[in-house]
Amino acid sequence: MTQVGIIGAGPAGLMLSHLLHGQGIASVVLERRSRDYVERRVRAGVLEQGSTDLLAASGVGQRMQREGLAHDGIKLRFAGEEHRIDFRRLTGRGITVYGQQEVVKDLITQRLADGGEIWFETEVTAIEGIDNNPRIAYRRNGDEATLSCEFVAGCDGSHGVAHAGMDAKSYERSYPFSWLGILAKTPPASNELIYAYHERGFALHSMRSPEISRLYVQVDADDTMDAWPEARIWDELRLRLAEPRLQPGEIIEDGITPMRSMVMEPMQCGRLFLAGDAAHIVPATGAKGMNLALADVKVLAEALTAWYRSASRDLLDHYSDRWHG
Numbered sequence: 621m622t623q624v625g626i627i628g629a630g631p632a633g634l635m636l637s638h639l640l641h642g643q644g645i646a647s648v649v650l651e652r653r654s655r656d657y658v659e660r661r662v663r664a665g666v667l668e669q670g671s672t673d674l675l676a677a678s679g680v681g682q683r684m685q686r687e688g689l690a691h692d693g694i695k696l697r698f699a700g701e702e703h704r705i706d707f708r709r710l711t712g713r714g715i716t717v718y719g720q721q722e723v724v725k726d727l728i729t730q731r732l733a734d735g736g737e738i739w740f741e742t743e744v745t746a747i748e749g750i751d752n753n754p755r756i757a758y759r760r761n762g763d764e765a766t767l768s769c770e771f772v773a774g775c776d777g778s779h780g781v782a783h784a785g786m787d788a789k790s791y792e793r794s795y796p797f798s799w800l801g802i803l804a805k806t807p808p809a810s811n812e813l814i815y816a817y818h819e820r821g822f823a824l825h826s827m828r829s830p831e832i833s834r835l836y837v838q839v840d841a842d843d844t845m846d847a848w849p850e851a852r853i854w855d856e857l858r859l860r861l862a863e864p865r866l867q868p869g870e871i872i873e874d875g876i877t878p879m880r881s882m883v884m885e886p887m888q889c890g891r892l893f894l895a896g897d898a899a900h901i902v903p904a905t906g907a908k909g910m911n912l913a914l915a916d917v918k919v920l921a922e923a924l925t926a927w928y929r930s931a932s933r934d935l936l937d938h939y940s941d942r943w944h945g
């Protein structure tokens with residue numbers, strides 16, 4: 621029996637496990653993939669101030685503070701005309717360019733150093749007894765077993781099992797376009813992110829490091845990579861971003877992401893609580909998904925801490941309301 625069974629070793633599950641450990645609450649993280657796989661999965665890359673604060677305050681922010689690229693604003697371009705939004709001046713806050721997989725690596729390292737349990741290559745097949753006696757059924761090395769716990773955190777992403785069996789409604793919207801994203805070996809053409817509106821569609825200039833750029837163009841919802849040879853990608857980026865310093869470079873990763881939104885209401889049922897992509901998906905802009913995932917588990921960790929400290933169910937009962945209310 622563990623206190624909290626956590627499904628998924630993405631940013632949500634790992635940060636929850638780490639925050640609970642800081643409060644003396646034991647958890648087990650069950651993750652379908654290998655450690656190597658989750659540490660290499662390239663996804664979001666920008667941390668909002670709330671996320672950098674959370675990483676730093678909980679003791680896993682050292683590498684981010686050393687290696688992350690701090691930005692004080694972004695550039696919006698409308699048909700080539702620039703408007704810089706100065707976050708620092710307007711809000712006193714900023715963003716940090718630091719890859720999701722780096723956050724995942726830092727959290728795994730810290731959890732293992734603290735003696736935390738992360739069961740990789742362990743696939744959860746069902747969650748039972750969520751009203752009073754939760755059990756997580758899983759498969760590992762061909763064997764089937766169950767883990768009993770007091771609470772279950774479904775941090776298993778948008779294709780996970782946690783939300784499937786919940787008595788909750790999902791609200792969804794699909795947008796009539798997708799984003800083609802590339803990771804390219806070329807220095808960023810600007811020191812900040814550029815969000816460009818253009819009559820041919822949106823484009824985004826972002827970066828992962830002083831040598832690697834992350835670039836996106838809006839494409840039709842049914843487009844495949846076959847329709848986008850490299851030369852066409854660079855031509856569209858140049859045109860839409862209107863950024864003369866943009867230089868083509870070797871494309872080391874590419875893919876087309878559909879734009880969709882989904883939110884579950886409520887995000888909890890009995891002793892099962894959803895967090896991160898399992899509870900809501902937003903289009904992949906501004907790394908909102910990762911930042912929301914971290915914000916969710918901060919709230920959930922506070923609620924579980926209140927329960928274990930003082931047997932108060934109030935914060936747990938109102939977990940969903942703190943988002944939807």
Ligand code: APR
Nearest residue numbers: 628630631632651652663664743744776777896897909910
């Ligand atoms: N059993 C065990 N693990 C599972 C199962 C299962 N049945 N189903 C999914 N998982 C694991 C996935 O392999 C993945 O590692 O759950 C994890 C969920 O992690 P993420 O998808 O990263 O979700 P989350 O932690 O909510 O983070 C949200 O992820 O979608 C991206 O970029 C987006 O930044 C956002 C972030």
